[in-house]
Amino acid sequence: xxxxxxxxxxxxxxxxxxxxxxxxxxxxxxxxxxxxxxxxxxxxxxxxxxxxxxxxxxxxxxxxxxxxxxxxxxxxxxxxxxxxxxxxxxxxxxxxxxxxxxxxxxxxxxxxxxxxxxxxxxxxxxxxxxxxxxxxxxxxxxxxxxxxxxxxxxxxxxxxxxxxxxxxxxxxxxxxxxxxxxxxxxxxxxxxxxxxxxxxxxxxxxxxxxxxxxxxxxxxxxxxxxxxxxxxxxxxxxxxxxxxxxxxxxxxxxxxxxxxxxxxxxxxxxxxxxxxxxxxxxxxxxxxxxxxxxxxxxxxxx
Amino acid sequence: xxxxxxxxxxxxxxxxxxxxxxxxxxxxxxxxxxxxxxxxxxxxxxxxxxxxxxxxxxxxxxxxxxxxxxxxxxxxxxxxxxxxxxxxxxxxxxxxxxxxxxxxxxxxxxxxxxxxxxxxxxxxxxxxxxxxxxxxxxxxxxxxxxxxxxxxxxxxxxxxxxxxxxxxxxxxxxxxxxxxxxxxxxxxxxxxxxxxxxxxxxxxxxxxxxxxxxxxxxxxxxxxxxxxxxxxxxxxxxxxxxxxxxxxxxxxxxxxxxxxxxxxxxxxxxxxxxxxxxxxxxxxxxxxxxxxxxxxxxxxxxxxxxxxxxxxxxxxxxxxxxxxxxxxxxxx
Numbered sequence: 001x002x003x004x005x006x007x008x009x010x011x012x013x014x015x016x017x018x019x020x021x022x023x024x025x026x027x028x029x030x031x032x033x034x035x036x037x038x039x040x041x042x043x044x045x046x047x048x049x050x051x052x053x054x055x056x057x058x059x060x061x062x063x064x065x066x067x068x069x070x071x072x073x074x075x076x077x078x079x080x081x082x083x084x085x086x087x088x089x090x091x092x093x094x095x096x097x098x099x100x101x102x103x104x105x106x107x108x109x110x111x112x113x114x115x116x117x118x119x120x121x122x123x124x125x126x127x128x129x130x131x132x133x134x135x136x137x138x139x140x141x142x143x144x145x146x147x148x149x150x151x152x153x154x155x156x157x158x159x160x161x162x163x164x165x166x167x168x169x170x171x172x173x174x175x176x177x178x179x180x181x182x183x184x185x186x187x188x189x190x191x192x193x194x195x196x197x198x199x200x201x202x203x204x205x206x207x208x209x210x211x212x213x214x215x216x217x218x219x220x221x222x223x224x225x226x227x228x229x230x231x232x233x234x235x236x237x238x239x240x241x242x243x244x245x246x247x248x249x250x251x252x253x254x255x256x257x258x259x260x261x262x263x264x265x266x267x268x269x270x271x272x273x274x275x276x277x278x279x280x281x282x283x284x285x286x287x288x289x290x291x292x293x294x295x296x297x298x299x300x301x302x
Numbered sequence: 303x304x305x306x307x308x309x310x311x312x313x314x315x316x317x318x319x320x321x322x323x324x325x326x327x328x329x330x331x332x333x334x335x336x337x338x339x340x341x342x343x344x345x346x347x348x349x350x351x352x353x354x355x356x357x358x359x360x361x362x363x364x365x366x367x368x369x370x371x372x373x374x375x376x377x378x379x380x381x382x383x384x385x386x387x388x389x390x391x392x393x394x395x396x397x398x399x400x401x402x403x404x405x406x407x408x409x410x411x412x413x414x415x416x417x418x419x420x421x422x423x424x425x426x427x428x429x430x431x432x433x434x435x436x437x438x439x440x441x442x443x444x445x446x447x448x449x450x451x452x453x454x455x456x457x458x459x460x461x462x463x464x465x466x467x468x469x470x471x472x473x474x475x476x477x478x479x480x481x482x483x484x485x486x487x488x489x490x491x492x493x494x495x496x497x498x499x500x501x502x503x504x505x506x507x508x509x510x511x512x513x514x515x516x517x518x519x520x521x522x523x524x525x526x527x528x529x530x531x532x533x534x535x536x537x538x539x540x541x542x543x544x545x546x547x548x549x550x551x552x553x554x555x556x557x558x559x560x561x562x563x564x565x566x567x568x569x570x571x572x573x574x575x576x577x578x579x580x581x582x583x584x585x586x587x588x589x590x591x592x593x594x595x596x597x598x599x600x601x602x603x604x605x606x607x608x609x610x611x612x613x614x615x616x617x618x619x620x621x622x623x624x625x626x627x628x629x630x631x632x633x634x
Binding site for chain 1: 307308309310311314318321322325329331332333335336352355358359363364365366367368369370372373375376377378379380382383384386387388395403478479481482485486489490492493494496554567568570571572573574575576577578579581582
C-alpha cells in the first residue's frame with residue numbers, strides 16, 4: 001500500500017509520546033507539543049500582546065487629547081500598568097485557568113502540565129513564566145539596542161549568549177524551554193477532537209462479498225493506513241490504494257463500483273476479521289504476520 | 303459483509319452519548335471555569351471520566367478503530383487534568399501564600415539571602431573606597447542619565463537640594479514607573495540565576511556599588527546622614543526585595559550546578575518552584591518600595607521621620623518573614 005505517501009497523514013510520531021499513568025492505572029500516552037507548535041503558539045500570543053498594547057496606547061492617547069491633557073497623570077499610570085501586566089501577567093493569568101493554556105496554545109490544542117503528573121501549581125506557572133525574562137525579553141532588548149555608546153561586539157556576544165536560551169528547547173528530548181525545566185512542567189498536545197463517524201458502519205451497509213482468503217491479505221498496520229486514506233486521503237490517493245488492493249486480493253471491479261465504496265467495504269470486512277482474531281488473543285501486526293505460519297521475530301504482541 | 307455490526311461498533315454506539323456529555327462538560331470548564339457547570343454536571347464528571355477511562359482501556363484491547371482510540375485518549379487526558387487538577391480557589395491560594403508559603407520560602411533560602419546581602423555590601427564598600435580615592439570612579443558606577451547632575455562636579459548646595467527639593471509634578475506616575483522598572487530588574491536577577499549564579503552575583507555587586515558611590519559623593523560634604531534618610535526610606539524595602547530576588551536566582555543556579563542526591567532536572571524543578579514563590583513576594587515588596595520612593599520621599603522632608611519609616615519597614619519585613627512559626631513547609 002502507499003505507505004510512504006500516507007505517512008504524513010498519521011498524526012503522532014512515537015518519539016513524542018510520554019507515559020502518564022492515572023491513579024486508575026491506565027496509561028494516557030500524552031503527546032508532547034513539538035517545537036513548531038510551541039513557536040506558533042508563542043507567535044500568536046506575542047501578536048495578541050502587541051496588538052493589545054497598541055490598542056491600549058491608542059485609547060489612552062485619544063482620551064488624553066479628548067480631555068485636553070487634564071487627567072494626564074492617571075493616564076500615564078494606566079499606561080505603565082497596562083504595559084507591566086501585559087508583559088508579565090498575560091501568560092500567568094491564562095495558564096492559571098482550568099485550561100492551563102494561553103489563547104495561542106489553545107488554538108493549537110496545547111496545554112501546560114506538570115511533568116510528574118501531579119496538579120499544576122501556581123508557583124510552577126509563575127516560575128515558568130518569570131523565566132521568559134531571559135528567554136524572550138532580554139534577547140529582544142539586545143536586538144533593539146542600537147548604538148547608544150554600546151559596543152557592537154558586546155551586543156553580538158549578548159545575542160549569542162541569549163541564543164542558548166532561545167534555542168534550548170531544540171536540544172532536549174522533551175522540548176523543554178528553560179522555564180519548563182525550572183518549573184518542572186512540559187507542554188502537551190491534547191486537542192479537542194470531534195469523534196468522526198465509524199467507518200465500519202458505512203462499510204457494513206454495502207454489499208461486497210469478499211472471500212476469507214481475500215480478507216486475510218492484511219494486518220493491523222495496513223488497516224490503520226487504510227483508515228487514514230479513507231478519512232483524509234485525496235481522490236487520486238484513494239484511487240491508487242483501491243487499485244493496489246484489488247490487484248493484491250485479485251478482485252475485479254464491477255461496472256458501477258466506486259473506489260470509496262470498495263475501500264469502505266474492505267475496511268469493514270478486514271476490521272471485523274482482525275477484531276475477532278483479537279478477541280481470541282491474537283493481534284496480527286501486519287501483512288507479514290501470517291496466522292499459524294512462521295511469524296516474524298517479535299511479530300506477535302501479547 | 304452486510305449483516306450484523308461489529309462488536310466494536312456496538313461497543314461504541316452504546317457509550318457514545320456518555321463520552322459526548324463528558325466532552326461537553328470538560329469543554330465548558332476549559333472555556334469558562336468550573337462555575338459554569340451546575341452541581342449535577344460537576345458531580346457527574348468524575349463518574350463519566352472513569353467510564354471513559356474504562357472504555358479507553360477496553361477499546362485498546364478489542365477495537366481497531368484508530369479514530370476512536372485517539373478520541374478517547376484525548377478526551378480522557380483533558381478530563382484527567384480537570385479531575386486531578388488543582389482544587390484551590392484563588393482566594394485560598396493567596397491566603398496560604400501570605401500565611402505560610404512566602405515566609406517559609408524566605409526562611410528556606412536564608413543562606414542565599416545572606417550571600418546576596420554580603421555581595422551588595424561588598425559592592426558598596428569597594429565602590430565607596432574607590433570613589434573616595436578618585437572621584438572619576440563615580441561615573442563608572444552610576445550611569446549619567448541616572449545621576450541627573452549629581453556627580454563629583456556638582457556644588458554642595460545643589461547636592462543638598464536634590465535630597466529635599468525634587469518635588470515632581472507627577473509623583474504617582476513616578477512611583478508607578480519605579481515599581482515597574484524595579485520589578486523588571488528583580489525578575490531579571492531571578493532569571494539570570496539560571497546561568498550558574500554568576501550574572502545574578504554581578505547584579506548584586508553593581509546594585510551595592512551604586513549605593514556606595516552615592517555615599518562617597520555625599521558623605522565628604524557632610525551630607526551622609528541626610529542622604530541616608532533620602533535613600534533608605536524606600537531603600538530598606540527595595541534592597542530587601544533585591545536581596546530576596548538575588549537569593550531566588552542563586553537557589554536555581556546552585557541547584558543546577560550542585561543538584562545533590564536528586565537528578566539535576568528534579569533538583570532544578572524543586573528549586574525553581576520554591577524560588578518562584580519568593581519572587582512573587584518580591585514583586586509585592588517592590589510595589590511598596592515604589593510607593594515609598596515616589597510618594598513618601600517627596601512628601602516627607604524630615605530626616606528623622608524618613609529614618610523612622612526606614613527602620614520600621616526593615617524590622618517589619620524581617621519580623622514577618624523570619625519570625626518562627628508553626629505550619630507546613632513550602633513544597634511543590
